[in-house]
Amino acid sequence: MRAIPVVALSAALSVVVAAAPALAVTPPLIAAIGIPGEDLGTQQDAGAVEVRYADGRHQILHPSGYHAGDRFGTAVAVLDVDGDSVSDVVVGAPGRDVGTTADAGAVYLYRGSSTGLHLWKVLTQGSGGVPGPAQAGAAFGSALSWSAGSSSTPRSLTVGAPRWDAGGATDAGAVAILSLTRSADPAVTGTLLTENSPQLGSSAQPGDRLGAAVQGPGALAAPGRTVNGAKGAGAVYVRVDPQVDAYTRISQDTPNMPGTAEAGDGFGSALSYGAPSGLWIGVPGEDVGSLTDAGMVNTFGDTNEDGIPAEPGPAYTQNTSGPGGPIAGSAEAGDRFGAALASYTGEQSDSDVVLVGVPGEDLGSVRDAGMVNEIWGGGASLTQANTAGIEEAGDRFGSSLVAGNGFGGNWNPRILVGAPGEDAGAGAVVVVSNGAAIWKQVTGSPEAGDGYGSAEASRLG
Known part of the structure; x- marks a missing residue:
């Protein structure tokens, strides 16, 4: 991607949706931006979500009964x-208490309408069809991913609970795969998977954190998994055949997988799908030579004759110059290349452009300013200097990513990049689409530590 001129994409975004009249046609929802560190009254880190619409309205979401640490x-x-x-919106609140069960976590479902989003359902483990039970400290709602299904099949919502204790293994993690029927009152059913489940065919270990990242029901990450004695090397459970319930565990010790499983690699910290390599796997703690936590991205997607991902593909670092490269910058200690991943359809129909967040990238003397690299993007990169905003120490630009091709399926990349460290941690989101703009919180008061842009979502093609 070329250097992008700054334009005012959202100059009029300043009205809270509650004050707006009902409209005959519901405007598209542009994005939902997580603000997990938002203080509400005296309740620190209760959290909120800011929603932005195409007609310039805004809406702030938070539970009516919020609490500190939700x-x-x-x-x-x-x-x-x-x-x-x-568009409907799903929000995770992993610190939410369920009754007297502290930090069990909850997921909130909001229904879209011409007057904005309205609370629809609250999903907690052990009630309403959600498999459970609620467990103290499980952090249900830490990760979310959904699959659209078809006109005759339910939506699938995958929810991570990475602090779930499985058997006697503390923080081994769990994943709930939920089906939501298409109706004004969707019924919820689901399956809870742990590493002890027959489908995963493994054994839960303390600290594995299964569910810290998920990509639909097909890829479930356990970035804290100990692999051949290397604590926190990480693993991912991949459903290689969608017609079969069984998963295959992959790691950097899988035959032909580039790299070596090492303590603290965090294989699976981020996941995304992108052609032609199938599943892209972030390994932000990977050491590149003597460069600690420089980061790597592995792939698992060379396909068999049935088109099913079957074996490891190439790996990438900021030193990669071969196929998919060159990649801007160079590997440096603490870059954490691979901390976030997203993709959009490139101009060549057989290849997606994969975006890789590098939130620890130093730009000149500006430490941890952050960068986004493009793989199969001709060596292009995004920074705040060539998009919108000013590079500052600790911005961590690239901590979260959303990408797609806009509405209508036209080739028009739309990218949202989170910089939750902007303005002493108040946070920001940079939007790139035939120009660039920087968004900061407009509903409520931006404050240090809010983390605006720590998570984000949008309906992009």
């Missing part, structure tokens, strides 16, 4: 549950 907005997803072509 961290509502840690994860967000935008989908259409009931099939009315209006």
Whole structure:
């Protein structure tokens, strides 16, 4: 991607949706931005989500009974549950207490309408069809991913609970795979998977954190997994055949997988799908030579004759110059290349452009300013200097990513990049689409530590 001129994409975005009249046609929802560190009254880190619409309206979401430490907005997803072509929003609050069960976590479902989003359902483990039970400290709602299904099948919502204790293994993690029927009152059913489940065919270990990252029901990450004695090397459970319930565990010790499983690599810290390599796997703690935590991205997607991902593909670092490269910058200690991933359809129909967040990238003397690299993007990169905003120490630009090709399926990349460290941690989101703009919180008061942009979601093609 070329250096992009700054234009005012959202100069009029200043009205809270509650004050707006009902409209005959519901405007598209542009994005939902997580603010998990938002203080509400005296309740620190209760959390909130800011929603932006194409007509310039805004809406702030938070539960009516918020509490300190809920961290509502840690994860967000935008989908259409009931099939009315209006965007609905799902929000994770992993610090939410369920009754007297502290930090069990909850997921909030909001229904879209011409007057904005309205609370629809609260999903907690052990009730309403959600498999459980609620468990203290499980952090249900830490990660979210959804699959659209078809006109005759339910929506699938995958929810991570990475602090779930499985058997006697503390923080081994769990994943709930939920089905939501297409209706004004969607019924919820689901399956809870742990590493002890027959489908995963493994054994839960303390600190594995299964569910810290998920990509639909097909890829479930356990970035804290100990692999051949290397604590925190990480692993991912991949459903290589969608017609079969069994998963295959992959790691950097899988035959032909580039790299070596090492302590603290965090293989699976981020996940994304992108052609032609299938599943892209972030390994932000990977050491590149003597460069600690420089980061790597592995792939698992060379396909068999049935088109099913079957074996490891190439790996990438900021030193890669071969196929998919060159990649801007160079590997440096603490870059954490691979901390976030997203993709959009490139101009060549057989290849996606994969975006890789590098939130620890130093730009000149500006430490941890952050960068986004493009793989199969001709060596292009995004920084705040060539998009919008000013590079500052600790911005961590590239901590979260959303990408797509805009509405209508036209080739027009639309990219949202989170910089949750902007303005002493108040946070920002940079929007790139035939220009660039920087968004900061406009509903409520931006404050240090809010983390605006820690998570984000949008309905992009």
